[in-house]
Amino acid sequence: MLAESDMLVLRDLRKTFNPGTIVEKTALTGVDLTLQKGDFVTVIGGNGAGKSTMLNAIAGTFPIDQGRILLGGRDVTHLPEHRRAAFLGRVFQDPMTGTAASMNIEENLALAGRRGQFRGLRWGITARERERYREKLSSLDLGLESRMGSKVGLLSGGQRQALTLLMATLKKPELLLLDEHTAALDPKTAEKVLKLTKLLISESGLTALMVTHNMKDALTLGNRMIMMHEGRIILDLNEEQKRHMTVEDLLAQFEKVSGRELANDRMLLTN
Amino acid sequence: MNIVQLLNQLPGAVAQGLIWGVMAIGVYITFRILDIADLTVDGSIATGGAVAATLITNGVDPWLATLIAFAVGMAAGAVTGLFHTAMGIPAILSGILTQLALYSVNLRIQGIGTDLGSRANVPMSINKYKNMLVSLRNVGHLSLDNPIWLMLLISLILIGVMYWFFGTEYGCGLRAVGANQQMARAQGINTNTGKVIGLMISNGIVAFSGALMAQYQGFSDVSMGRGAIVIGLAAVIIGEVIFGKLFRNFALKLLAVSFGAIIYYLVIQVVLWLGLNTDDLKLLTALVVALFLAMPYWKARIGTRKKKGGANVG
Numbered sequence: 001m002l003a004e005s006d007m008l009v010l011r012d013l014r015k016t017f018n019p020g021t022i023v024e025k026t027a028l029t030g031v032d033l034t035l036q037k038g039d040f041v042t043v044i045g046g047n048g049a050g051k052s053t054m055l056n057a058i059a060g061t062f063p064i065d066q067g068r069i070l071l072g073g074r075d076v077t078h079l080p081e082h083r084r085a086a087f088l089g090r091v092f093q094d095p096m097t098g099t100a101a102s103m104n105i106e107e108n109l110a111l112a113g114r115r116g117q118f119r120g121l122r123w124g125i126t127a128r129e130r131e132r133y134r135e136k137l138s139s140l141d142l143g144l145e146s147r148m149g150s151k152v153g154l155l156s157g158g159q160r161q162a163l164t165l166l167m168a169t170l171k172k173p174e175l176l177l178l179d180e181h182t183a184a185l186d187p188k189t190a191e192k193v194l195k196l197t198k199l200l201i202s203e204s205g206l207t208a209l210m211v212t213h214n215m216k217d218a219l220t221l222g223n224r225m226i227m228m229h230e231g232r233i234i235l236d237l238n239e240e241q242k243r244h245m246t247v248e249d250l251l252a253q254f255e256k257v258s259g260r261e262l263a264n265d266r267m268l269l270t271n
Numbered sequence: 272m273n274i275v276q277l278l279n280q281l282p283g284a285v286a287q288g289l290i291w292g293v294m295a296i297g298v299y300i301t302f303r304i305l306d307i308a309d310l311t312v313d314g315s316i317a318t319g320g321a322v323a324a325t326l327i328t329n330g331v332d333p334w335l336a337t338l339i340a341f342a343v344g345m346a347a348g349a350v351t352g353l354f355h356t357a358m359g360i361p362a363i364l365s366g367i368l369t370q371l372a373l374y375s376v377n378l379r380i381q382g383i384g385t386d387l388g389s390r391a392n393v394p395m396s397i398n399k400y401k402n403m404l405v406s407l408r409n410v411g412h413l414s415l416d417n418p419i420w421l422m423l424l425i426s427l428i429l430i431g432v433m434y435w436f437f438g439t440e441y442g443c444g445l446r447a448v449g450a451n452q453q454m455a456r457a458q459g460i461n462t463n464t465g466k467v468i469g470l471m472i473s474n475g476i477v478a479f480s481g482a483l484m485a486q487y488q489g490f491s492d493v494s495m496g497r498g499a500i501v502i503g504l505a506a507v508i509i510g511e512v513i514f515g516k517l518f519r520n521f522a523l524k525l526l527a528v529s530f531g532a533i534i535y536y537l538v539i540q541v542v543l544w545l546g547l548n549t550d551d552l553k554l555l556t557a558l559v560v561a562l563f564l565a566m567p568y569w570k571a572r573i574g575t576r577k578k579k580g581g582a583n584v585g
Contacts, residue, residue, distance in 0.1 A: 059457070085459035098457070100450035103443075111447050114440060116459040121436075124443035167458075 006073070007207040008035040008175055013057055013067035015231075027053040028064070029231035035175070035209070040201055042218040043211045044250075045228035051211040052093075054228070055177045058209075060084040072174045086116025089168030089206075091161065091181040098164030101153030105144060105163065108152055109133045112167035136166055140196065158189035162196055169200045176201065176208040183213055194221075215247045229258045277544040282410045282419065284540040288533030289422035290405070290483050291502055295510075295528045296429060297476035298503030304437070305449040305469040307355075310366035310500055314373030315347040315474040317496035319481025321380040324393035324491030329384050333403050337482040344478020345471040347373060352467030362466075377493045394490045403486040418487060425483070426529050429476065434522040436472075445469050477503075498553050501560050506532035508563040 326336035354365035405418035510531030
């Protein structure tokens, strides 16, 4: 059943938050998904569809109620979050989440450079690393290479998000999880960060899951697109199908499959 | 008010400040690096004193006794850490629980080797235990047995070791735990273990300082730690307010904490000399610390008000 090239396998993921209370929330109702090595999959869906919950379940932020998660052939279902980190690169919606504000740019990179590795009593950053980080930073073209000693808290949201992306891919992850990582940025900055995302993914041939509110991005980026609704995947398009889709087609599809309109959501329909 | 009387008190204030400075460096690790207000210290400082005094009066070498106090302090920190991470108790409450428990533990420790089983106070005269590391009796001397020298040396070594440790791969990971737990976990750092280790190091240092304090004053008492956390915070905050702009480097920031403790004790000596009743000291300390803790909050509020005003004008 498992192919060598399967990078991520989700089998019947289920999750209910606060079961048995008045704030009970059924978030995942049976997610099945298999990603091949090198797949770049965009994820769309309305609010509360379970997109972020799915990403967080993969990352191990909370234990799932039922189902299995395989990463690169390993069963990670019961592995704690910090151990799964060895296989995952993550970028969050809030630019504050992915970096340590009170630490330097180079210290943040050095932390990411040791993702999933044993941390001992050797010095936290070497001269050779510093050179490597300087090169990587200059490729971002944000002028950060000359500010490596600056606290990350002094950077703008876009700069922090670009840095987080760099950190997430510094050590090649088996899977890159992008959770609406451009949603909190202004359109111009969002475009820049998205361009960088494309570049980093194609450069290293990464496998990636990208949640987005932007339908056009969802259609133009990556080689596959899935749509979620009420905690499960309701539409799964391959590269070929995606190419022939327009945003209008997508909306119509959504209505057909879910029996609801997307209009009341904060979904971005254009641009 | 005789100025000579005040001047005579100053060397003692410096020595006491240095000893409390060691303790305040422990507080800095939890309060500023791990972002945890750890109230264990009121108990663990007395634990350090209790362990050292009990061992020394039972014939153990003072250096060894002080190091064992460090280890026992680490164990106290581990208890708080496990209350917090393994049992899900809020950090501040975990510290309070350990602090309370330590009161009984300290009474028991001080009772070791006696018929009583527990003791509130262990006297250890410098006349009897001549090889104690520091003693207030020598604080007026201009010789090498003045405790200020050894305390200076110990403070500098401690700062050096902490500078090294928090620069290592593991130490950087601990700083990340304090700065942003979500990010730390995403980088593969076990935040729970990190917090426990951080609390252990901090309370080890605090107990170490308690051991020195007991030797300095010539006795250990179960209540010697009352309000220690506030004095520690006072030292951290005074250091930041006075040297914050000047000292950017981590080692210098720790040095500022030590200076903060010395300044605190010098100021205390002055206000006592000016006629303040010793009984009112803790009230004064608490109010001063509260005021300084409020500063960043007030500054931020004034900042936003100004911004709003500017927007209206524009």
